[in-house]
Amino acid sequence: MKNIKLGLLGLGTVGSGVLQMVRQNADKILDVTGCKLTVKTALVRNLDNYTKYAAETSLTTDFDEILNDDEIKIVVELMGGIHPAKEYITTLLKNHKNVVTANKDLIASYGPELMAVAHENHCDLMFEASVAGGIPILRTIANSFTADKVTEVKGIVNGTTNYILTQMSQQGWSYHQALAQAQQLGFAESDPTNDVTGKDAAYKMIILSQFAFGTQLDIKDIAVEGIDRLNDADVQQAAAFGYVIKLLGIAKLVNNGVFVEVGPVLIPRDHPLATINNEFNAVMVTAQAVGDTLFYGRGAGGLPTANSVLSDITTVTKNIILGTNGNLFNNYQQPYIPAKLADIKYPYYLSLTLQDVPGQMLKLTQMMTDVNASFREITQTKDGKIAHIAIITHRMSKEQLQTLLTKVANDQSINLSAAYKVMG
Amino acid sequence: MKNIKLGLLGLGTVGSGVLQMVRQNADKILDVTGCKLTVKTALVRNLDNYTKYAAETSLTTDFDEILNDDEIKIVVELMGGIHPAKEYITTLLKNHKNVVTANKDLIASYGPELMAVAHENHCDLMFEASVAGGIPILRTIANSFTADKVTEVKGIVNGTTNYILTQMSQQGWSYHQALAQAQQLGFAESDPTNDVTGKDAAYKMIILSQFAFGTQLDIKDIAVEGIDRLNDADVQQAAAFGYVIKLLGIAKLVNNGVFVEVGPVLIPRDHPLATINNEFNAVMVTAQAVGDTLFYGRGAGGLPTANSVLSDITTVTKNIILGTNGNLFNNYQQPYIPAKLADIKYPYYLSLTLQDVPGQMLKLTQMMTDVNASFREITQTKDGKIAHIAIITHRMSKEQLQTLLTKVANDQSINLSAAYKVMG
Structure with missing residues (x-):
């Protein structure tokens, strides 16, 4: 049996969920990974707020205490925000610590850059919990x-x-x-x-x-x-x-x-x-x-999100046992080619108000016809001198939609309050 | 770039789906696994029925041709049935070939035994496609x-x-x-x-x-x-x-x-x-x-099931690259302790017919009361001299249910046609 020690950066809802799961399901984790996991140290802002955890986990306000602890093989970042999370994770990876994070803003903005650092240093960087909480x-x-x-x-x-x-x-x-x-x-x-x-x-x-x-x-x-x-x-x-x-x-x-x-x-x-x-x-x-x-x-909540964090931790643990850390969590890489606006087609729901004077509806129909768009369903209700129109169009491209919206915006007597895609 | 050759046992709906996916998505598979996959040989019963595949894959009616081909690292079993699938898979594993199968009957009956053979021979045995087709x-x-x-x-x-x-x-x-x-x-x-x-x-x-x-x-x-x-x-x-x-x-x-x-x-x-x-x-x-x-x-269909087979093939492929074959697909093992009938509790839907004579409903109610069960909803409809009764009970244990069903079965004038669990 191997002992693997973890460090936690942050001890809020998800962090305390991680602590709870590591403790409660220790037997199953041991059975499946062959390892005993322990949360050795947690970084917090204020030691006084977390004394109830101090019996099992050492608390610190000093990041270096985790960074320089050779026993800690996996660090879980749960602070959120870009800074200093990015700098912490980069430093940890460069010091050959595997990192698990739930930080969606960071991964969305710097995921590929951080994955490259992880790969260069033969470490894992995993972030299942960054999207849709408990859904793997x-x-x-x-x-x-x-x-x-x-x-x-x-x-x-x-x-x-x-x-x-x-x-x-x-x-x-x-x-x-x-x-x-x-x-x-x-x-x-x-x-x-x-x-x-x-x-x-x-x-x-x-x-x-x-x-x-x-x-x-x-x-x-x-x-x-x-x-x-x-x-x-x-x-x-x-x-x-x-x-x-x-x-x-x-x-x-x-x-x-x-x-x-x-x-x-x-x-x-x-x-x-x-x-x-x-x-x-x-x-x-x-x-x-x-x-x-x-x-x-x-999609959220301490324990569901903690479960996704733990799925990363156990995967990293298996990799430590097999000596296979450093492979990319996602190694599918393609250049980004934006789709053409003329190719993106949906039916749209349009919500409009018109001044209820003769010829308004004709004007709207003419604008739709000008961009080659057509109605699938339409209803009109009145509110004093104002007519509310709700339309579901046939499929039209984003290019057509944008031309139509510009036409509508240029007309003082027609006001568009919503243009939403329609599925199905 | 590494070339990995596959063998197929069976070339029906799923087998031809596997061939199609390996060919169509070769670039992505290469990008993700770093390997080029090729289906080298397929075992079929009658060569004449599969000539359209012969250009890209060699066809054989002789299992030994796949077994003894050192180039083939992964064999996909899609024949179904227990025999000879079990013997084939055992022999393949003992000859250090990784095996992927969609064979639910076989895995349900002999999964742990076959997984042990795989593990002893440092090979993978994976079977994602054996349950719920395309759902991973x-x-x-x-x-x-x-x-x-x-x-x-x-x-x-x-x-x-x-x-x-x-x-x-x-x-x-x-x-x-x-x-x-x-x-x-x-x-x-x-x-x-x-x-x-x-x-x-x-x-x-x-x-x-x-x-x-x-x-x-x-x-x-x-x-x-x-x-x-x-x-x-x-x-x-x-x-x-x-x-x-x-x-x-x-x-x-x-x-x-x-x-x-x-x-x-x-x-x-x-x-x-x-x-x-x-x-x-x-x-x-x-x-x-x-x-x-x-x-x-x-849950079924050639291509959805083939996707699950391919998820196994690419996992085995990554393991070949990393040299980590032979770990169990599922390494959670616990003794089976059956739940006690008295602990398994559900509401039940009961559908009964009674002879429509006085005192029948009282008899039924008495039987329910005797086992300490009670109604949540009940409806009665008549069909000549026969009354149809549909009941949703409050939660009762399987033990209570069985006692009740025995009482009903022993009464000639009451006939039970359905007893189904109710969720929620």
Whole structure:
């Protein structure tokens, strides 16, 4: 039996989950890996807040204590944020320590650079927990779709917004009512900006694209729209059309170009993704041979995320035993070729208000015709002198859509409040 | 670049899918594994039927040609059945060839024995495709839940019966109507016995239990009921109660005992497993830390199954490169302790017919009371002198259920036609 000692950077919800799992499931870990794992040292900001852990794990405020401890073979980074996490991880790898992290912002921005450092130093760098909490999606794409061609990865990868959208849809609440409740219940942070603007989901889609297509995108390559401007009227109108609105990340191969986008999408009510509710996440992977597959589970929370961290730790442990550290977590690498706007085609849901005077509808129809777009469904309701129009178009390209939106924006009497993709 | 040569035993739907994937995705496989894979030789029964493959792969009717070819490092067994597959695989492993198989009957019955032979000979034996076709469920349990305690695995793991049940539920068809259509469309074989009696699902549950709990069960340890005696009236009655009937395999830890059963189960309409339709499969894994996770995809078909075979082939390939063949696919091993009947508790759906004479209902109620069981819902309909009773009970143990069923069987005037577990 071999003893492997771990270091932890950060001892919050996930960190304490890791401690708990290592202790509770020690027998099974020993049975499967042949190793006894111990968390030797944890880096914290303030020793006084963590005294309850001091019996089993030594606490420190000094990073060097972990860095210079030769007994520690695996370091788990759970601090979050880019700095100093990036510098810490780089230094650890250069000192031949294997690293496991749940840091999505860091991996989305510097994943390939850090993986190269790990590889050069014959160390592992793994980050299953950075996407979709408890769902083992990265390892699955890397190991189980190796010989297939992944054509699309789409998913509900942010639990906060999915909780809010579920409440808006099921309770008829406004965005602000649902957000307030999510904050009260701990499903949304007091500053929810990163979640509700779609930025958190965009980072996760960057990492999923690395695994699915081998490409490295920058957040600037992605059109990102959140749910912070979503109207409850549109949620209800979508329901009347037979759809549920979800914040969906889509990463898709279109004529061998890569297209990644995050935004509200109308999903048919009987589609598996429409049934993913509250804080749950789901990722649908479509590949040429295997077809549609879906992976569902808790997207956040201390223990589910800790389980993904532990799956990395046990993989690194097996590699230590076999002497095979230093292979890339994801070794599929391709140049990023953006998809052409003319090739990216969806039906769209358009929500507009028109001044209710004669000829307005003709003008809108003319604009649609000018870009060669057409309606599949349309409803009109009146509110005094204002007409609300909701349209589901036939499939149109992003190029057509952008021309149409420019035309609409240039007309004072027509106001567009939403343009969302429609699935199905 | 390293060349790795494969041998195939069997060249049916899955075998030709493997050939197609190896050829079509050669670049990606090379990129990810650093190896070029080639299917060098395929064993077939009749050379004349496979001439279209002869340009790229040498065909033979002689197993020894593959066994004695030193260039062939990985052999894929796709013949099915226990004999001679077991002897072939044993001989191959003893000759230091790595083996990938999709043979569920063989692995369910002799998995641990064959894995031991592989381990002794420093070879890999992998069998992802033996359960749930395209869903990468075995590798996920082995690699992603290593440090968690899996408490339950349940799933829809037979596509034929799920297709039949979907048609019975959605079209109101009888079992025989739905089976006939499934056979016409190729979703059921001309002899569907193994599927419709639940035997196929039971073998898959044995393999899932090996991975989830480390235990080796025999098919005799499992209560197996199929759908071949399922009444359309019960499908409709379940719908009226708000449930969908699915053929569900359940493997569960109950007070640290293992309980595995296959049978029709009533699933609440809004549960994710209730939405899995037609030939699709889904497996739900519940573990202590991670909670509920669900994996969904095509359960059969040439290409989805070939993808799982390829995930094994690429894993073996990486092991060849690293020199790490011979580690167990699943190295979690525990003794099998059966759960106590008194500990296994579910609500049950009971379907009965009574002669409609005074005192019958009192008799039935008395029988329930005698075993300390009680109703949650009950409906009665009449058909001449016969009363049909459908009951959903409160939770009761299998011990209580068996006592009740014996009492009912001993009474000439009460006839029980179904006793199915109820989820949720």
